Amino acid sequence: MLERVRFAPSPTGALHIGGLRTALFNYLYSKKNKGTFILRLEDTDQKRLVSGSEEYIEKSLKWAGITLDEGPSKGGPFGPYRQSERLRIYKEKVNLLLKSGKAYYAFDKTDTLSNLRLSYEQKGEVFKYDSSVRDNLDNSLNISQKEAEKRIKNEPYVIRIKVEKGKTKVKDLLRGEIIIDNSILDDKVLIKADGFPTYHLANVVDDYLMKITTVIRGEEWLPSLTLHKLIYNAFNWVAPKFVHLPLILKGNGKGKLSKRDAKIGGFPLFPINWKKEPGFKELGFTNSALINYLALLGWSKSSEKEIYTIDELVRDFKLSGLQKGGAKFDYEKAKWFNHQHLSLMNYDKFQSLYPDELSKLTLVYKNRTESIFDLVKGRFSLVNDFKNETDFFVDDPKEYDASIIKTLSEYNVIELITEIEKSINKNNLSNIKDELAAIAVRKKTPIKITMQILRVAIIGRLKGPDILLSLKILGKSVTLNRITSLKKFIKNNQ
The missing domain is CATH 1.10.1160.10 (Glutamyl-trna Synthetase; Domain 2)
Incomplete structure (x- = not known):
């Protein structure tokens, strides 16, 4: 059987990196097994929908290189892929549960349930709508079918799953087999008062009808695994395999990243x-x-x-x-x-992905832009830092590193700069390193000082790519102009 997996976010805001990782693991697993990767939008909670979220999710996946095989914009044989467009399907399926006695109508007023929760809380207990209380509450289990049919036409209601006594066995591929006593579970709502399914019903129905073979989702859904297995059992459907991914934690490991x-x-x-x-x-x-x-x-x-x-x-x-x-x-x-x-x-590759980063350089240097890229490659961690590393190729320094100017002031900088100017005027830039060494020897100055003078003149700071290779790209004229500018700056600030 070919693997079919799905990423099923709710369009209630931005896709965060935890959701992106879930999509990624589903995608990797499907492609590894030559299977199908599906995007399904779980938009049953209409009050929480955020405009633009659906488009954002698809754009994020596309940017990340995660391509869809089926989904809302892609289409596919198991659509629609928005849950809000599948209401008829959920109604049909829940009717099967009602007919088989695996689900029932509940007419309880919101105030009634709130008061019950409060009274239980006051006793230090937690109220659960389950087999221990359902016979005393306002639902179709306690009235005739005829009366129930009459009431559902005139009154608001929800539909709940009927959890029977016993135990339910579930399995997570990471954690192994888990056996849960059904007595700790309540009769969860499957269809809300607004006619929309809850996440639990829609999730199970869609996974079954879309022939999902492996459910890979976040650890936060692990507590829902037993309920989902109960819904599969109620339909007499075979459940898929389940994998619940670990949380992404804060840097110190204490709690979920927020x-x-x-x-x-x-x-x-x-x-x-x-x-x-x-x-x-x-x-x-x-x-x-x-x-x-x-x-x-x-x-x-x-x-x-x-x-x-x-x-x-x-x-x-x-x-x-x-x-x-x-x-x-x-x-x-x-x-x-x-x-x-x-x-x-x-x-x-860089040019195809980030042409704007190279635009100014290309305008000035044309086919030599590649040489500049190769010179600074490996010096920046973010794409946005590329311009900071290469700005001096296009623009003269707007300021000079004050701490370096202070260090250089311990030497006869003007004299050293004048010597560097004369040397560059007389010679080409190919032997500049030897010339700087010679100046250092003549003036009894560490060679690193003459190199620093040159670097500050050209870049404005000490950090930057190989200065000698940079000079060859900038050329003799630009180099001399910048050395002269540094000389003027120091004279004016002595």
């Missing part, structure tokens, strides 16, 4: 921009690096290899490598992965 943690840490929680809030893309992450890092949060690879393309992840991914324990999110580690991916990227 929006507040991201704000404090200065990093995003979303893959791409959401309502003016920048995502990883806008901060300068490549999609390949983010996917690489997320894949290793909760999945143990069988080798020492750390840098993966998405095709390599597909090749190596196994469910057996998933961990039960939570995975700590480390933003600096994520940036390290981004640095690695950028360092491995060639000029043509």
Whole structure:
């Protein structure tokens, strides 16, 4: 049997990195097994829907390189893929449960149930709508079928699953078999008063009808596994395999990663921009690096290899490598992965992905832009840092590093700069290193000082790419102009 998996988010806001990781693991598993990856939107909670969320989810997946085989925009043989468009299907299926006695109508007023919960709470107990109380409550189990039919036409109601006494066996591929006593469960609502199904009913019905073979979802749904198995049993359906992914934790490992943690840490929680809030893309992450890092949060690879393309992840991914324990999110580690991916990227790939980053350089240097890219490659961890590394090729320094100017003031800087000017005027730039060494010897000055003078004149700071190779690209005229500008600056500020 070919594997069919689904990613089923609710369009109630932005897709966060935890959801993206869930989508990724589903995608990797489906492609590893030459199966089908489905996007299904679970929009049954109409009050919580957020405009633009559906489009955002699809854009995020597309940016991440996670392609759909079936989904709302893609279509497919098992649609519709929005739950709000499948209400007729849920009604048909829940009617089967009503006819078989596995579900029932409940007419209880909201106030009645609230008062019951309060009274139980006052006794230090928790109210559950279950077999111990259902015979004393206002539902179709306690009235004739004729009366029930009359009331459902005129009164609001919900439909609940009827949980029988006994035990239910469930299995999670990571945690093994679990046996739950049904006495701890309540008769959960399957159809709400607004006619929409609850997540639980819609989830099970859709997974069955869409022929999902393996459900890969977050650990937060593990407590719902028993209820879902009960619904499968009520329909006499065979349940799929289940895998519940570990949580993504704060950097210190104490609790689930939250929006507040991201704000404090200065990093995003979303893959791409959401309502003016920048995502990883806008901060300068490549999609390949983010996917690489997320894949290793909760999945143990069988080798020492750390840098993966998405095709390599597909090749190596196994469910057996998933961990039960939570995975700590480390933003600096994520940036390290981004640095690695950028360092491995060639000029043509960078140009195709980030043409705007190269536009000013290309305008000035044309076919020499590739040489500049190769010079700074490996020096920046974020795409957005590329311009900071290369700005001096286009613009003269607007300011000079004050701490370096202070250090240089201990030497006869003006004299040294004048010597450097004369040397460059007389010679070409190919032997500038030897000339700087000679000046250092003549003036009894450490060679690093003459190099620093040159670097500050050209870049404005000490950090930057190889200064001698940079000079060859900038040319003699620009080099001399910048040395002269530094000389004037020092004279004016002595």
